[in-house]
Protein backbone atom coordinates (compact mmCIF):
# COMPACT_ATOMS: atom_id res chain seq x y z
CA UNK A 1 0.00 0.00 0.00
CA UNK A 2 2.78 2.44 0.90
CA UNK A 3 4.71 1.79 -2.32
CA UNK A 4 1.51 2.12 -4.36
CA UNK A 5 0.83 5.48 -2.71
CA UNK A 6 4.37 6.68 -3.43
CA UNK A 7 4.11 5.56 -7.08
CA UNK A 8 0.70 7.19 -7.46
CA UNK A 9 1.82 10.49 -5.88
CA UNK A 10 4.99 10.54 -8.02
CA UNK A 11 3.00 10.00 -11.22
CA UNK A 12 0.34 12.58 -10.29
CA UNK A 13 2.97 15.14 -9.33
CA UNK A 14 4.63 14.71 -12.72
CA UNK A 15 1.24 15.50 -14.27
CA UNK A 16 1.05 18.72 -12.25
CA UNK A 17 -0.89 17.68 -9.14
CA UNK A 18 0.17 19.22 -5.81
CA UNK A 19 1.00 16.93 -2.92
CA UNK A 20 -0.42 18.20 0.38
CA UNK A 21 0.59 16.50 3.63
CA UNK A 22 -1.90 16.23 6.47
CA UNK A 23 -1.39 14.96 10.02
CA UNK A 24 -4.84 14.95 11.56
CA UNK A 25 -8.41 14.01 10.73
CA UNK A 26 -9.62 17.55 11.39
CA UNK A 27 -8.01 18.73 8.14
CA UNK A 28 -10.69 18.59 5.42
CA UNK A 29 -9.37 16.56 2.51
CA UNK A 30 -12.21 17.93 0.35
CA UNK A 31 -10.65 21.42 0.30
CA UNK A 32 -7.28 20.06 -0.77
CA UNK A 33 -8.83 17.91 -3.51
CA UNK A 34 -10.92 20.83 -4.77
CA UNK A 35 -7.64 22.76 -5.22
CA UNK A 36 -6.24 19.94 -7.37
CA UNK A 37 -4.16 18.59 -4.50
CA UNK A 38 -3.52 15.07 -3.26
CA UNK A 39 -4.18 14.80 0.49
CA UNK A 40 -1.50 12.50 1.90
CA UNK A 41 -1.39 11.28 5.51
CA UNK A 42 2.08 11.81 7.00
CA UNK A 43 1.62 10.49 10.55
CA UNK A 44 4.68 8.51 11.61
CA UNK A 45 4.37 4.97 12.98
CA UNK A 46 7.98 3.82 12.67
CA UNK A 47 10.05 3.42 15.85
CA UNK A 48 13.30 3.74 13.87
CA UNK A 49 12.55 7.41 13.14
CA UNK A 50 12.47 8.31 16.83
CA UNK A 51 16.21 8.55 17.77
CA UNK A 52 16.81 11.27 15.16
CA UNK A 53 13.77 13.19 16.40
CA UNK A 54 14.99 12.94 20.01
CA UNK A 55 18.11 14.95 19.11
CA UNK A 56 15.77 17.93 19.08
CA UNK A 57 12.48 16.91 20.70
CA UNK A 58 12.13 15.78 24.32
CA UNK A 59 12.36 12.00 24.75
CA UNK A 60 9.30 12.20 27.00
CA UNK A 61 6.89 12.92 24.15
CA UNK A 62 4.21 11.01 22.22
CA UNK A 63 5.85 8.53 19.80
CA UNK A 64 3.51 9.55 16.98
CA UNK A 65 4.80 13.12 17.17
CA UNK A 66 8.45 12.02 17.40
CA UNK A 67 8.16 9.52 14.56
CA UNK A 68 6.44 12.06 12.28
CA UNK A 69 9.21 14.58 12.93
CA UNK A 70 11.91 11.90 12.66
CA UNK A 71 10.79 11.13 9.12
CA UNK A 72 11.58 14.72 8.23
CA UNK A 73 14.99 14.72 9.96
CA UNK A 74 15.92 11.46 8.24
CA UNK A 75 14.35 12.53 4.93
CA UNK A 76 12.92 9.01 4.99
CA UNK A 77 9.35 9.61 3.81
CA UNK A 78 9.23 10.23 0.04
CA UNK A 79 5.66 11.55 0.39
CA UNK A 80 6.84 14.19 2.87
CA UNK A 81 9.80 15.08 0.68
CA UNK A 82 7.57 15.66 -2.35
CA UNK A 83 4.94 17.66 -0.42
CA UNK A 84 4.20 21.12 -1.83
CA UNK A 85 2.47 22.12 1.39
CA UNK A 86 1.71 20.68 4.83
CA UNK A 87 -1.60 21.53 6.46
CA UNK A 88 -1.37 21.16 10.23
CA UNK A 89 -3.73 22.16 13.02
CA UNK A 90 -3.71 23.20 16.67
CA UNK A 91 -4.74 19.93 18.30
CA UNK A 92 -2.55 18.75 21.21
CA UNK A 93 0.33 20.84 22.59
CA UNK A 94 3.00 18.35 21.49
CA UNK A 95 1.94 18.40 17.86
CA UNK A 96 1.41 22.16 17.85
CA UNK A 97 4.94 22.87 19.09
CA UNK A 98 6.52 20.17 16.87
CA UNK A 99 4.91 21.90 13.87
CA UNK A 100 6.95 25.02 14.64
CA UNK A 101 10.08 22.94 14.01
CA UNK A 102 8.64 21.11 11.02
CA UNK A 103 7.72 24.47 9.49
CA UNK A 104 11.42 25.33 9.33
CA UNK A 105 11.89 22.36 7.00
CA UNK A 106 8.68 22.33 4.90
CA UNK A 107 6.09 24.91 3.74
CA UNK A 108 3.17 24.76 6.16
CA UNK A 109 -0.16 26.28 7.04
CA UNK A 110 -1.60 25.74 10.53
CA UNK A 111 -5.37 25.71 11.02
CA UNK A 112 -6.52 27.06 14.35
CA UNK A 113 -8.89 24.45 15.67
CA UNK A 114 -11.46 25.69 18.20
CA UNK A 115 -11.22 23.85 21.52
CA UNK A 116 -14.79 24.19 22.81
CA UNK A 117 -17.22 22.54 20.36
CA UNK A 118 -20.27 23.60 22.40
CA UNK A 119 -19.35 27.31 22.41
CA UNK A 120 -21.65 29.27 20.12
CA UNK A 121 -18.75 31.21 18.53
CA UNK A 122 -16.54 28.18 17.92
CA UNK A 123 -18.20 26.98 14.71
CA UNK A 124 -18.04 30.41 13.02
CA UNK A 125 -14.35 30.58 13.93
CA UNK A 126 -13.80 27.17 12.31
CA UNK A 127 -15.64 28.26 9.14
CA UNK A 128 -13.39 31.34 8.99
CA UNK A 129 -10.28 29.15 9.41
CA UNK A 130 -11.37 26.94 6.51
CA UNK A 131 -11.95 30.01 4.33
CA UNK A 132 -8.40 31.12 5.18
CA UNK A 133 -7.08 27.71 4.13
CA UNK A 134 -9.08 27.92 0.88
CA UNK A 135 -7.41 31.29 0.18
CA UNK A 136 -3.94 29.86 0.91
CA UNK A 137 -4.52 26.89 -1.42
CA UNK A 138 -5.82 29.16 -4.19
CA UNK A 139 -2.90 31.54 -3.87
CA UNK A 140 -0.17 28.92 -3.56
CA UNK A 141 -1.47 26.60 -6.31
CA UNK A 142 -2.77 29.46 -8.53
CA UNK A 143 -6.28 28.05 -8.81
CA UNK A 144 -9.78 29.32 -8.09
CA UNK A 145 -11.80 26.85 -6.04
CA UNK A 146 -15.45 26.93 -7.14
CA UNK A 147 -18.49 25.48 -5.37
CA UNK A 148 -18.62 22.83 -8.12
CA UNK A 149 -15.01 21.83 -7.36
CA UNK A 150 -15.94 21.52 -3.69
CA UNK A 151 -19.04 19.44 -4.47
CA UNK A 152 -17.04 17.08 -6.69
CA UNK A 153 -14.48 16.57 -3.91
CA UNK A 154 -17.26 16.10 -1.34
CA UNK A 155 -18.85 13.36 -3.49
CA UNK A 156 -15.52 11.54 -3.88
CA UNK A 157 -14.84 11.65 -0.15
CA UNK A 158 -18.42 10.62 0.68
CA UNK A 159 -18.01 7.64 -1.65
CA UNK A 160 -14.69 6.69 -0.04
CA UNK A 161 -16.16 7.01 3.47
CA UNK A 162 -19.20 4.96 2.50
CA UNK A 163 -17.09 2.17 0.99
CA UNK A 164 -14.80 2.08 4.03
CA UNK A 165 -17.82 2.01 6.37
CA UNK A 166 -19.27 -0.91 4.41
CA UNK A 167 -15.98 -2.83 4.53
CA UNK A 168 -15.73 -2.14 8.28
CA UNK A 169 -19.33 -3.34 8.70
CA UNK A 170 -18.22 -6.83 7.60
CA UNK A 171 -17.01 -7.07 11.20
CA UNK A 172 -20.56 -6.91 12.53
CA UNK A 173 -20.91 -10.54 11.39
CA UNK A 174 -20.77 -13.19 14.13
CA UNK A 175 -17.97 -14.86 12.16
CA UNK A 176 -16.32 -12.02 10.21
CA UNK A 177 -14.47 -12.74 6.95
CA UNK A 178 -11.57 -10.41 7.83
CA UNK A 179 -9.39 -9.63 10.85
CA UNK A 180 -9.00 -6.20 12.43
CA UNK A 181 -5.39 -6.03 11.24
CA UNK A 182 -6.38 -6.82 7.67
CA UNK A 183 -9.02 -4.11 7.82
CA UNK A 184 -6.47 -1.60 9.10
CA UNK A 185 -4.10 -2.52 6.27
CA UNK A 186 -6.77 -1.61 3.71
CA UNK A 187 -6.55 2.03 4.78
CA UNK A 188 -4.68 4.05 2.18
CA UNK A 189 -2.34 6.96 2.95
CA UNK A 190 -3.88 8.95 0.11
CA UNK A 191 -7.59 9.65 -0.22
CA UNK A 192 -9.59 9.54 -3.43
CA UNK A 193 -7.32 7.26 -5.51
CA UNK A 194 -9.75 5.83 -8.11
CA UNK A 195 -8.05 2.40 -8.04
CA UNK A 196 -8.42 2.24 -4.25
CA UNK A 197 -12.14 2.90 -4.48
CA UNK A 198 -12.39 0.10 -7.06
CA UNK A 199 -10.43 -2.19 -4.69
CA UNK A 200 -12.86 -1.46 -1.85
CA UNK A 201 -15.73 -2.46 -4.16
CA UNK A 202 -13.85 -5.64 -5.07
CA UNK A 203 -13.21 -6.42 -1.40
CA UNK A 204 -16.91 -5.99 -0.67
CA UNK A 205 -17.82 -8.44 -3.40
CA UNK A 206 -15.16 -11.06 -2.57
CA UNK A 207 -14.63 -10.90 1.18
CA UNK A 208 -17.97 -12.08 2.54
CA UNK A 209 -17.17 -15.53 1.06
CA UNK A 210 -13.82 -15.82 2.87
CA UNK A 211 -13.57 -18.54 5.53
CA UNK A 212 -11.10 -18.79 8.41
CA UNK A 213 -10.11 -22.11 9.92
CA UNK A 214 -10.94 -22.07 12.80
CA UNK A 215 -13.69 -19.48 12.16
CA UNK A 216 -13.29 -16.10 13.80
CA UNK A 217 -16.46 -16.49 15.88
CA UNK A 218 -14.41 -18.25 18.57
CA UNK A 219 -12.37 -15.06 19.20
CA UNK A 220 -13.07 -12.43 21.88
CA UNK A 221 -14.63 -9.42 20.13
CA UNK A 222 -12.73 -6.22 20.99
CA UNK A 223 -13.60 -2.58 20.44
CA UNK A 224 -10.39 -0.54 20.25
CA UNK A 225 -10.61 3.11 21.25
CA UNK A 226 -8.12 5.90 22.03
CA UNK A 227 -5.23 7.05 19.86
CA UNK A 228 -4.81 6.26 16.15
CA UNK A 229 -2.46 3.52 14.89
CA UNK A 230 -0.29 5.12 12.23
CA UNK A 231 1.15 2.76 9.61
CA UNK A 232 3.91 0.72 11.32
CA UNK A 233 2.45 1.12 14.82
CA UNK A 234 0.00 -1.82 14.74
CA UNK A 235 1.78 -3.73 17.55
CA UNK A 236 -0.99 -3.58 20.20
CA UNK A 237 -3.59 -4.65 17.67
CA UNK A 238 -1.36 -7.57 16.70
CA UNK A 239 -0.97 -8.55 20.38
CA UNK A 240 -4.77 -8.51 20.82
CA UNK A 241 -5.33 -10.67 17.75
CA UNK A 242 -2.43 -13.05 18.55
CA UNK A 243 -3.93 -13.74 21.98
CA UNK A 244 -7.38 -14.86 20.97
CA UNK A 245 -8.98 -11.48 20.28
CA UNK A 246 -10.50 -9.95 17.18
CA UNK A 247 -10.65 -6.17 16.84
CA UNK A 248 -14.15 -5.90 15.40
CA UNK A 249 -14.25 -2.13 15.65
CA UNK A 250 -11.76 0.71 15.87
CA UNK A 251 -13.44 3.82 17.27
CA UNK A 252 -10.24 5.83 16.73
CA UNK A 253 -9.00 8.04 13.88
CA UNK A 254 -7.55 5.11 11.89
CA UNK A 255 -10.94 3.44 12.21
CA UNK A 256 -14.52 4.65 12.12
CA UNK A 257 -14.32 8.02 13.92
CA UNK A 258 -13.60 10.09 10.78
CA UNK A 259 -15.90 7.94 8.60
CA UNK A 260 -19.06 8.20 10.61
CA UNK A 261 -20.38 11.43 9.19
CA UNK A 262 -20.51 12.54 5.54
CA UNK A 263 -20.66 16.05 4.06
CA UNK A 264 -23.92 17.24 2.51
CA UNK A 265 -22.94 17.71 -1.15
CA UNK A 266 -26.25 19.47 -1.90
CA UNK A 267 -25.90 22.13 0.84
CA UNK A 268 -26.26 25.71 -0.40
CA UNK A 269 -22.87 26.60 1.11
CA UNK A 270 -20.42 23.69 0.64
CA UNK A 271 -17.75 25.39 2.80
CA UNK A 272 -20.10 25.42 5.80
CA UNK A 273 -21.15 21.84 5.05
CA UNK A 274 -17.48 20.74 5.07
CA UNK A 275 -16.82 22.72 8.26
CA UNK A 276 -19.76 21.04 9.96
CA UNK A 277 -18.61 17.46 9.33
CA UNK A 278 -15.08 18.04 10.60
CA UNK A 279 -16.24 20.15 13.54
CA UNK A 280 -18.20 17.15 14.85
CA UNK A 281 -15.16 14.86 15.12
CA UNK A 282 -15.06 13.67 18.75
CA UNK A 283 -11.34 13.95 19.61
CA UNK A 284 -9.97 14.26 23.15
CA UNK A 285 -8.28 17.57 22.26
CA UNK A 286 -11.78 19.11 22.56
CA UNK A 287 -13.30 20.20 25.83
CA UNK A 288 -15.80 18.84 26.46
CA UNK A 289 -15.73 15.81 24.20
CA UNK A 290 -19.11 14.31 25.07
CA UNK A 291 -19.80 13.16 21.49
CA UNK A 292 -17.15 10.42 21.96
CA UNK A 293 -19.31 8.46 24.40
CA UNK A 294 -22.29 8.81 22.02
CA UNK A 295 -20.17 7.33 19.23
CA UNK A 296 -18.95 4.54 21.52
CA UNK A 297 -22.55 3.62 22.40
CA UNK A 298 -23.55 3.53 18.71
CA UNK A 299 -20.55 1.37 17.81
CA UNK A 300 -21.05 -1.01 20.74
CA UNK A 301 -24.68 -1.52 19.66
CA UNK A 302 -23.61 -2.15 16.09
CA UNK A 303 -20.42 -4.25 16.55
CA UNK A 304 -21.33 -6.09 19.79
CA UNK A 305 -17.82 -6.26 21.35
CA UNK A 306 -17.16 -8.42 24.44
CA UNK A 307 -14.76 -5.81 25.87
CA UNK A 308 -13.09 -2.45 25.20
CA UNK A 309 -9.35 -1.78 24.97
CA UNK A 310 -8.19 1.84 25.13
CA UNK A 311 -4.79 2.54 23.61
CA UNK A 312 -2.88 5.60 24.83
CA UNK A 313 0.45 6.69 23.37
CA UNK A 314 2.82 7.63 26.19
CA UNK A 315 2.47 11.28 27.27
CA UNK A 316 -0.76 11.76 25.33
CA UNK A 317 -2.37 13.81 28.07
CA UNK A 318 -5.70 14.46 26.40
CA UNK A 319 -6.54 10.80 25.76
CA UNK A 320 -4.95 9.68 29.03
CA UNK A 321 -6.97 12.06 31.19
CA UNK A 322 -10.16 11.38 29.23
CA UNK A 323 -9.56 7.64 29.82
CA UNK A 324 -10.97 7.94 33.36
CA UNK A 325 -14.35 9.05 31.97
CA UNK A 326 -14.26 6.46 29.18
CA UNK A 327 -13.49 3.62 31.65
CA UNK A 328 -16.42 4.68 33.85
CA UNK A 329 -18.75 4.94 30.84
CA UNK A 330 -17.70 1.59 29.38
CA UNK A 331 -17.94 -0.30 32.68
CA UNK A 332 -20.99 1.35 34.23
CA UNK A 333 -23.14 2.39 31.26
CA UNK A 334 -22.15 -0.08 28.57
CA UNK A 335 -21.50 -2.90 31.08
CA UNK A 336 -18.32 -4.12 29.37
CA UNK A 337 -14.82 -4.99 30.72
CA UNK A 338 -12.28 -2.23 29.95
CA UNK A 339 -8.49 -2.23 29.68
CA UNK A 340 -6.26 0.84 29.34
CA UNK A 341 -2.95 0.16 27.56
CA UNK A 342 -0.36 2.92 27.71
CA UNK A 343 2.71 2.31 25.58
CA UNK A 344 4.99 3.70 22.89
CA UNK A 345 6.41 2.24 19.68
CA UNK A 346 9.06 0.08 21.41
CA UNK A 347 8.27 -3.65 21.68
CA UNK A 348 9.89 -3.88 25.16
CA UNK A 349 6.54 -4.19 26.99
CA UNK A 350 4.82 -6.57 24.54
CA UNK A 351 4.90 -9.58 26.91
CA UNK A 352 3.38 -7.50 29.73
CA UNK A 353 0.62 -6.16 27.45
CA UNK A 354 -0.14 -9.71 26.25
CA UNK A 355 -0.61 -10.86 29.88
CA UNK A 356 -3.00 -7.99 30.60
CA UNK A 357 -4.96 -8.68 27.41
CA UNK A 358 -5.26 -12.37 28.38
CA UNK A 359 -6.53 -11.35 31.84
CA UNK A 360 -9.10 -9.06 30.20
CA UNK A 361 -10.28 -11.86 27.93
CA UNK A 362 -10.76 -14.11 30.97
CA UNK A 363 -13.20 -11.52 32.34
CA UNK A 364 -15.35 -11.93 29.23
CA UNK A 365 -15.87 -15.71 29.73
Ligand code: SF4
Pocket residue numbers: 023024025026091092227228253281283284285
Ligand atom coordinates in the same frame (compact mmCIF):
# COMPACT_ATOMS: atom_id res chain seq x y z
S1 SF4 B 1 -6.90 11.65 17.47
FE1 SF4 B 1 -7.44 13.84 17.40
S2 SF4 B 1 -5.48 14.87 17.06
FE2 SF4 B 1 -5.19 12.70 16.49
S3 SF4 B 1 -5.68 12.55 14.28
FE3 SF4 B 1 -7.56 12.15 15.39
S4 SF4 B 1 -8.58 14.15 15.49
FE4 SF4 B 1 -6.42 14.54 15.03
Ligand code: SF4
Pocket residue numbers: 062063064065091092093094095227228285313315316317318319
Ligand atom coordinates in the same frame (compact mmCIF):
# COMPACT_ATOMS: atom_id res chain seq x y z
S1 SF4 C 1 -1.70 10.60 20.27
FE1 SF4 C 1 -2.17 12.29 21.68
S2 SF4 C 1 -0.19 13.32 22.05
FE2 SF4 C 1 0.05 11.99 20.25
S3 SF4 C 1 -0.37 13.36 18.52
FE3 SF4 C 1 -2.30 12.36 19.03
S4 SF4 C 1 -3.36 13.74 20.48
FE4 SF4 C 1 -1.19 14.36 20.35
